[in-house]
Amino acid sequence: MKKRTICYVVVLALCLLAMSCGYGSMMQTGANPWNVSMRSGVQSHYYSYSGR
Amino acid sequence: MKCVYALVSVLMLTAPALAPEEFVYKISGAPVFSMTHPDGWEVLDEHEEDAKVRPAGVARMPPVVSSRPSVGQLWYGTWVVDKIDDFEDAEHYLSSLTEHLFDDVEVGTFETGVHHGMDFRYYDGTAVYLDAKSSASQRESVEFFAAFFKPSDHGVGISLYVGLPSVTEQYRDELQRSLESIRPVENTGVDR
Numbered sequence: 001m002k003k004r005t006i007c008y009v010v011v012l013a014l015c016l017l018a019m020s021c022g023y024g025s026m027m028q029t030g031a032n033p034w035n036v037s038m039r040s041g042v043q044s045h046y047y048s049y050s051g052r
Numbered sequence: 053m054k055c056v057y058a059l060v061s062v063l064m065l066t067a068p069a070l071a072p073e074e075f076v077y078k079i080s081g082a083p084v085f086s087m088t089h090p091d092g093w094e095v096l097d098e099h100e101e102d103a104k105v106r107p108a109g110v111a112r113m114p115p116v117v118s119s120r121p122s123v124g125q126l127w128y129g130t131w132v133v134d135k136i137d138d139f140e141d142a143e144h145y146l147s148s149l150t151e152h153l154f155d156d157v158e159v160g161t162f163e164t165g166v167h168h169g170m171d172f173r174y175y176d177g178t179a180v181y182l183d184a185k186s187s188a189s190q191r192e193s194v195e196f197f198a199a200f201f202k203p204s205d206h207g208v209g210i211s212l213y214v215g216l217p218s219v220t221e222q223y224r225d226e227l228q229r230s231l232e233s234i235r236p237v238e239n240t241g242v243d244r
Contacts, residue, residue: 037183038127038153038214039098039116044105045152046113051135052144 076237077130077209079114084132085203088233089119090226096120114207119230124222125192126215128230134207139173142200142208146175149212150196154179168235173200181214195220197227203236 075095076086089095098116106112118129136145150157159177166172176197183190199211211231215223 034125034127034181034183034214035096035118035120038129039118040102040105041153042116042129042131042149042212043101043113045149046133046135047106047110048152049135049145049148052141 075117077115077117077132077203079132079134083237085201085209085234085236087130087235088230090121090223090230093119093121121223124215124219126213126219126223128211128213128215128227130209130211130234132203132207132209136208137206139171139200139202139208142173142210143175145208146198146200146210150177150179150198153214154181154194154196155191156180167201167232170201170203170234170236172231174198179214192216199231199234201234203234209234 074086074088075097076083078084096118098118101112114132114134116129116131118127120126120128133142133145136142147159150159157177157179159175161174161176163174164172165174174197176195178193178195181192181194183192193216194214195217196212196214198213201209201211203209211234213220213227
């Protein structure tokens with residue numbers, strides 16, 4: 001296998017790794033800290049709501 | 053030429069992640085409605101809940117499905133409230149919910165609409181949100197909107213958005229398209 005081809009494969013692998021790890025962790029931790037509290041608030045309200 | 057192949061490969065691999073997702077909302081495996089979340093947003097199909105939230109012996113509430121962009125302080129969630137059956141009840145539910153979640157709630161405009169054969173009712177407003185789970189305990193002035201719809205004979209669907217005013221402006225068109233994409237799914241009893 002030529003060196004240039006190996007280089008392309010390595011770059012592509014690094015891109016995929018960055019997408020799956022770095023981007024994914026950014027989505028999980030830094031993007032939206034309200035998610036847990038809002039969901040919990042909606043759920044706790046649902047169980048306490050008794051209607052009109 | 054090899055650069056072209058590499059570029060095409062990367063585009064093919066990333067395209068599915070960026071395409072709008074058609075999401076089918078289900079209760080106990082039965083499809084109720086479908087919707088498209090904004091392009092590139094992560095969809096969270098939330099079946100989990102805090103152990104302290106649900107009283108013992110009480111049936112689990114229908115799932116709360118939310119989606120979020122990579123950047124922006126907001127929450128956009130959709131679920132079915134099976135405790136109410138009409139829009140008049142929905143208005144009372146919204147009032148109770150916003151008082152539960154926020155301080156200084158002020159409901160603004162009210163509109164009606166029809167999408168995909170379903171009546172919608174929209175409310176928007178402003179409030180102050182205190183993130184109880186945040187260590188910062190910072191109070192934020194937020195905008196919210198709620199859209200109610202009836203995807204089936206039982207229960208009322210609600211989409212609730214909460215966000216900072218600057219974020220609302222940034223995503224207004226995408227959120228509008230997402231709301232308008234909500235359509236009922238005929239319940240065939242088949243788990244899709």
